[in-house]
Amino acid sequence: MPRETTYYSYVVGELPEGCQLCVRGEKLVLFVTGVCPRNCFYCPLSPWRRGDVVYANERPVRSVDDIIAEALIQEAGGAGVTGGDPLARLNRTVEYIRALKERFGEEFHLHLYTTGALATKKALEKLYDAGLDEIRFHPDIFTPNSKLFEREIENIKNAFDFSWDVGGEVPAVPGQGERIKWFAEFLDRLGAKFLNVNELEFSETNMRNLLDRGYKPINDESSAIKGSLELGLEILRWGEENTSLSYHLCTAKLKDAVQLRNRLRRMAKNVAKPYMEITEDGTLRFGIAEYGNLDELYALLVKDAEVPAEWLYINREKGRIEMPVEVAIELAEAIEGDVRFFIVEEYPTWDRLEVERIPLP
Known part of the structure; x- marks a missing residue:
């Protein structure tokens, strides 16, 4: 059975190293670009980040020095490299990864999110050589009948040529449990370590798309989608019995009540x-x-x-x-x-x- 953590989330197996740092507020959020080859209907990205912009947490980035400064204020133990799709600006992403490793050392843990559409062997080799520790794939498994999806799935196989942690991360979209299970089995066959399942939430930018598809919030005070948490728990129970992956169900409450709060506490004493x-x-x-x-x-x-x-x-x-x-x-x-x-x-x-x-x- 999935076990509940002290962070209001649920785990089967081991919590990914990137998540261990994140829940403690130790992960710098390095937003490399809002550019993405995908246009997922559930994407929560805010309007001012839907372009080629860079942020370290809430700080606009003009140089590597801005990233270093933000990491120092946070006393970060690592960074989550995200977007958009960071591989859409590969050279920039590689530069930032290398700079963080050089400044903070090998123990500074770096994980990265990507759709997989741009994850060629050459691109992944550059990320690995720069020092990336963990890569998380988020293909759009909910629109499988497309050439882009086929390329994403084929490219994911490239990641297993390198000795880093490989996993997946997808939202728990109600009604799409079979697609998530398919993805879990696909990752398991390849030898991935984990699948993170995120409770789906409304945002300013995805609300209309979600409402048009019939999704509803759990109540008037929450942004969480009705049925998403229940589906996530179902996936974890199924995954424990049918795969060798570790699973983490990341809840809306974890993000608001734990991760953000812990990050703010770390920053507050320094500013x-x-x-x-x-x-x-x-x-x-x-x-x-x-x-x-x-x-x-x-x-x-x-x-x-x-x-x-x-x-x-x-x-x-x-x-x-x-x-x-x-x-x-x-x-x-x-x-x-x-x-x-x-x-x-x-x-x-x-x-x-x-x-x-x-x-x-």
């Missing part, structure tokens, strides 16, 4: 300024003051309100002065006029996504 609190969820909590003239406000706070200057930080980019929560609460009660005070919570990510704002008093 938090002295006046910021780190919450249990890994967000940064602090007070802010907003006013038309920041220099005038700063002088008011330091000279008239006698706030120690080391407690204040002028953030001109966001048009505010940041400070400890306790200071903001006291000042909001003492200062009248057009100055507005808030308590905010932000992700410790490059884009500093604001997740909560509480007006004071």
Whole structure:
């Protein structure tokens, strides 16, 4: 029987090494390109990543230095190389893999996702020589009657010429259990190590496609698709009895409640300024003051309100002065006029996504 992990997921056999690091928040997400030879109906890729763009987590990448900087802030133990299809920009992908191995050493674990459409022997050799540790294939098994699918399946066989970990990764699309089982048997015959099955979720970009096909969310508060988790568990039970593969059912809850949270916690302690609190969820909590003239406000706070200057930080980019929560609460009660005070919570990510704002008093 599949065993439930402490990460709200389910496993048969061994958890892939890439997943072990990921659930602990140690995997840098290296998005190499949004270009892909496929156009899968369930693709969740956001509109601003559906092009030839590069991101390390939420940070836009202009050079390898950006990737290294993000990995250091996260204290990453590895990276998941994804897209799009990273093989659509092979030379770039190889450059990044090699650079990460050179900077962080052989123990820095790198896994990569690809459709397989571009996985020629020559391409795979370049990835292997650069230091790739694990490759995960995601052919579109749900549209099997196409030349592109046939090429993907043939190319997957090339991966077994190299001594890295080979596996598959597909979403649990309700009604498509037989196709997933077919893929599992195909991988098993070749000698693959694992098949990851992901709980299918709605996103901004795939919602219309999924709704048009009759798929529904499990409730009004979740993005998970009804029946996907149940299908995933069915695949794991079947796979344990019929194949020698390891399986991991990666749930929507794992991504939101575990993986992201752990990554934020790792980053927060490296980016938090002295006046910021780190919450249990890994967000940064602090007070802010907003006013038309920041220099005038700063002088008011330091000279008239006698706030120690080391407690204040002028953030001109966001048009505010940041400070400890306790200071903001006291000042909001003492200062009248057009100055507005808030308590905010932000992700410790490059884009500093604001997740909560509480007006004071």
